Amino acid sequence: MSAILQISSPMRQCISSLEPSMSQAIRIGSHAKVLRSQLFPTTAPTTTTKINARHLSSIEHNPRWRASGVLDSYVAQPAHPISLRQLVFFGGRNLDEKKIINSANYVRTELPLRIAHRIRDMQKLPYVVVTNRHLSEVYELYYKAFESFRRIPEIKSLEDNEKFCEIVKTALQEHLTVIPSLAMGVLECNDLVPSHELDRFMNVILRSRISRRVIAEQHLALTDTFNSPFHFPDSVNHQPHDFVGEVFLRCNAREVVEQVGKHTLELAREANSSNSPIPEIQIEGHLDTTFPYIPSHLEYIIGELLRNSIQATIDHHTQLSTSTSSTTPIHLPPIKILICHTKEHIIFRVSDQGGGIPIAELPHLWSFAKGPRANNYLQNFSQVPKMAATLQELQKTAHTHSRRESMDTSLSRLTSRPPNLRLGMGLPMSRVYAEYWAGSLELHSLDGYGTDVFLQVSKLGNKCEQLNLDGV
Amino acid sequence: MYRAVAVARPLQRTLVRRVSTSFNSHGGGGSMLEGYTPPTTSPANDMIAQLAAKHLDRLSLKDLIRFGRPPLTAQSLLTSARITREYLPVRLSRRIRALRNLPYIIVSNPNISKIYNNYIESLTAILAFPANSLTNLTEESKFTELLTEIVKTHSNTIPVLAKGFLECRGYTTPEEATKFLDHHLRARIGTRLMAEQHIGLHLASVPQPPTIDVPGESYIGTVDTELRPAEIIDSCASFVGDICELRYGARPKLTIDGNPDIMFPYIPVHLEYIITELLKNAFRATIEANTPVPITVTIAAAPGPPDAGGITIRIRDQGGGIAPEDFCHIWSYSFSTFNGSRSSIGSGNSGHLDDLCDVGTDGGDDVMSRFTESAGALETSSIAGLGYGLPMSRAYAEYFGGSLKVQSAYGWGTDVYLRLKGVGLDGL
Numbered sequence: 001m002s003a004i005l006q007i008s009s010p011m012r013q014c015i016s017s018l019e020p021s022m023s024q025a026i027r028i029g030s031h032a033k034v035l036r037s038q039l040f041p042t043t044a045p046t047t048t049t050k051i052n053a054r055h056l057s058s059i060e061h062n063p064r065w066r067a068s069g070v071l072d073s074y075v076a077q078p079a080h081p082i083s084l085r086q087l088v089f090f091g092g093r094n095l096d097e098k099k100i101i102n103s104a105n106y107v108r109t110e111l112p113l114r115i116a117h118r119i120r121d122m123q124k125l126p127y128v129v130v131t132n133r134h135l136s137e138v139y140e141l142y143y144k145a146f147e148s149f150r151r152i153p154e155i156k157s158l159e160d161n162e163k164f165c166e167i168v169k170t171a172l173q174e175h176l177t178v179i180p181s182l183a184m185g186v187l188e189c190n191d192l193v194p195s196h197e198l199d200r201f202m203n204v205i206l207r208s209r210i211s212r213r214v215i216a217e218q219h220l221a222l223t224d225t226f227n228s229p230f231h232f233p234d235s236v237n238h239q240p241h242d243f244v245g246e247v248f249l250r251c252n253a254r255e256v257v258e259q260v261g262k263h264t265l266e267l268a269r270e271a272n273s274s275n276s277p278i279p280e281i282q283i284e285g286h287l288d289t290t291f292p293y294i295p296s297h298l299e300y301i302i303g304e305l306l307r308n309s310i311q312a313t314i315d316h317h318t319q320l321s322t323s324t325s326s327t328t329p330i331h332l333p334p335i336k337i338l339i340c341h342t343k344e345h346i347i348f349r350v351s352d353q354g355g356g357i358p359i360a361e362l363p364h365l366w367s368f369a370k371g372p373r374a375n376n377y378l379q380n381f382s383q384v385p386k387m388a389a390t391l392q393e394l395q396k397t398a399h400t401h402s403r404r405e406s407m408d409t410s411l412s413r414l415t416s417r418p419p420n421l422r423l424g425m426g427l428p429m430s431r432v433y434a435e436y437w438a439g440s441l442e443l444h445s446l447d448g449y450g451t452d453v454f455l456q457v458s459k460l461g462n463k464c465e466q467l468n469l470d471g472v
Numbered sequence: 473m474y475r476a477v478a479v480a481r482p483l484q485r486t487l488v489r490r491v492s493t494s495f496n497s498h499g500g501g502g503s504m505l506e507g508y509t510p511p512t513t514s515p516a517n518d519m520i521a522q523l524a525a526k527h528l529d530r531l532s533l534k535d536l537i538r539f540g541r542p543p544l545t546a547q548s549l550l551t552s553a554r555i556t557r558e559y560l561p562v563r564l565s566r567r568i569r570a571l572r573n574l575p576y577i578i579v580s581n582p583n584i585s586k587i588y589n590n591y592i593e594s595l596t597a598i599l600a601f602p603a604n605s606l607t608n609l610t611e612e613s614k615f616t617e618l619l620t621e622i623v624k625t626h627s628n629t630i631p632v633l634a635k636g637f638l639e640c641r642g643y644t645t646p647e648e649a650t651k652f653l654d655h656h657l658r659a660r661i662g663t664r665l666m667a668e669q670h671i672g673l674h675l676a677s678v679p680q681p682p683t684i685d686v687p688g689e690s691y692i693g694t695v696d697t698e699l700r701p702a703e704i705i706d707s708c709a710s711f712v713g714d715i716c717e718l719r720y721g722a723r724p725k726l727t728i729d730g731n732p733d734i735m736f737p738y739i740p741v742h743l744e745y746i747i748t749e750l751l752k753n754a755f756r757a758t759i760e761a762n763t764p765v766p767i768t769v770t771i772a773a774a775p776g777p778p779d780a781g782g783i784t785i786r787i788r789d790q791g792g793g794i795a796p797e798d799f800c801h802i803w804s805y806s807f808s809t810f811n812g813s814r815s816s817i818g819s820g821n822s823g824h825l826d827d828l829c830d831v832g833t834d835g836g837d838d839v840m841s842r843f844t845e846s847a848g849a850l851e852t853s854s855i856a857g858l859g860y861g862l863p864m865s866r867a868y869a870e871y872f873g874g875s876l877k878v879q880s881a882y883g884w885g886t887d888v889y890l891r892l893k894g895v896g897l898d899g900l
Contacts, residue, residue, distance in 0.1 A: 285881075285884060286883070286884075338881060338884060340793070340881035340882070340883055340884040341883060342793075342796070342881075342882040342883050343882075344796065345796075345882075347881045347882075347884075349879075349881060349887075355775075356772060356774075356784070358774070358775075359774070359782070442879065444786075444877060444879065444887070444889045445784070446730070446770060446772035446784040446786055446889070447772060447773075447774040447775075447781070447782070447784055448731070448772045448773045448774045448775050448781070448784075449730050449731070449770060449772030449773075449784070450772070452786070452879070452887060452889075454879055454881075
């Protein structure tokens, strides 16, 4: 309860102004309508918002017919993947006008191409899925982005680039709703299509989304760097050259864990009653490990894992002490994080004693379209208007002093999500992020005791250029 | 020469006839190589095919305890005997069928052909025991004696088969060999268990002379309904610690946490086998990494009734982990990655995988044979350094719906997760 009161003011407005289910339906309905009228002013909207909200979930949104010739020509071309190393070196040192313009044109041509492939993926889904209100919203959003990006003429000057960056920023912002929409759509389609198919679709579309955001944000960051090469307001501990655009050359494993740990513990304090104990986070292993990575990705994964571990530890031990009706204060076992540095990988092992995960839940753990608890998650989703899937959204927007925010990427301007809101997508999303850069995420449950999660990330700086890790 | 031919000849006349006992004296496989004629197709093919095609349910812990706690009534014991008499031939026939479908050049190998003949012999023997005679306890006792004989004959199957496949590695791919062995040893677990279960029930139900070891009161045949994982871990740790002290002059520490008091129903010999294998790896890694950090074994019991929820055991060492290039091989029988140089097995930086197997071979001392005794009817994993401890352990863990997973943090240590399902004891 207290958590609801403590969430940030934009969230509160959103929740208090409307009933949750209504708010989502109306917001999306009107949003879609605006989109369409912008793009196709002569056509009447194909959906109506006058229908009783309680029945909205079963409403089909009839898809607009479009000539597929243009899309076909884009789908016929393969995407041009990029490696993290390319991101570092092509954008890196000696940034000049030519490099910025080249980068802009790469993004300009690559984005519509990659989006086209995802639109085609969606078109191949069963009709009943694409006409789901959430998924049809995503479909329209993608089509709009495709149409707008493919029409942008070649970028020839820095001025062109400034305009282009504005378009990119707007698109990134607009597409923040994609993840909750996809997730809700997939949950709602749970009964209509085998969940493994929905999960495969989710994996592809999310990977692709990461890839587009990485190249788009990398370009925005490069442009920023170019405009003010030594201006890093919050980089007390890091020299400016630690950043190359969006890529953080020297990611310090311990610092990331400590920083994320601090934030997640704060969130836990706010989400749980004030006298409830909070577990300690202990870090062991190779503590001076540094490696190149995109910190927002790492922070997101570690954040989700810690969030799970902290809440599980609190819940499990509170329950234990209630059931034994012991009067002694609850002692919470610490969450132990191991950092292990190998030749090619960094391994993070998060071990908690939060009671583990019942065997029956394990098969659904990595699924976006989870069966039995789909409805709980759906309800919770209606409280999340936007979600970019980064750690920052777990934080109260009021007092984030994240280094990332100072970089002013769209990833840092995020809407927040109440920390105790369970969406059931932290693990599958984290796995998509981990696998994106050739890593892995594995979980071992000791049912009745605790959970160990192993996150393995590749040391990308050591990978050769030919490696196309980028899942376009 | 003569003996070998004699194997096939009686079979050609009729399968339902006790094969000459000279069979048991085959012994040292290699000497049979010269002029050896592999068994030829016998007229009993049809019968084996028919038996092998019969429906077979997967053996479950629930099946094993269906007659309740011993002593069993004469009626129950006879039912158990009859079921065993009916289904053991089906299981044996399936093994024979699988062996027969291997390439000729592989079955011709003396080691593999020895195992093949063992199966033929056992099938012949059990079929010779008239099914309808199992109506009184005298016949049941004779039948149990026969089962005991069969179990003994097959106790060394896996090492011999593995040795055979090692010798045949030019004629088959590692994948094929691994697939066959994997399937074989899994199927074999059920076959042995079926026989051993009846033997166990018999011993606990029919008065035995004091010289015979009778299962404890908490046992139903091979199943201990009050198994304490912590006790097994302790005894395996002390055994593996002894080996380490002999070989390395060091004995790593081990601590048990989580829920060490938990009891649950399981087959102790299976758990002993798995834990011994896992501890051998952990101990050796700990010694080689020269770390004072103890091995931590965490026992977790699922909420709910302890008998049905199952347990998870995590063995965590800080012995440096498994190199990524070795990790992909941990579930193969080491001969499948065998590249000719003997020294590459059981030494080098992949030491984790081949654990302490050298003790039994180049060490030449008696430690491994002690292990054989302690693990009862289960074979040692390590004879001739064939290193199939991990795949074998996983086969045991998975047999009753459990799992075995290994997670390495190279440069730090290894975590192994063993999950075992229990069985509900309601109504016993």
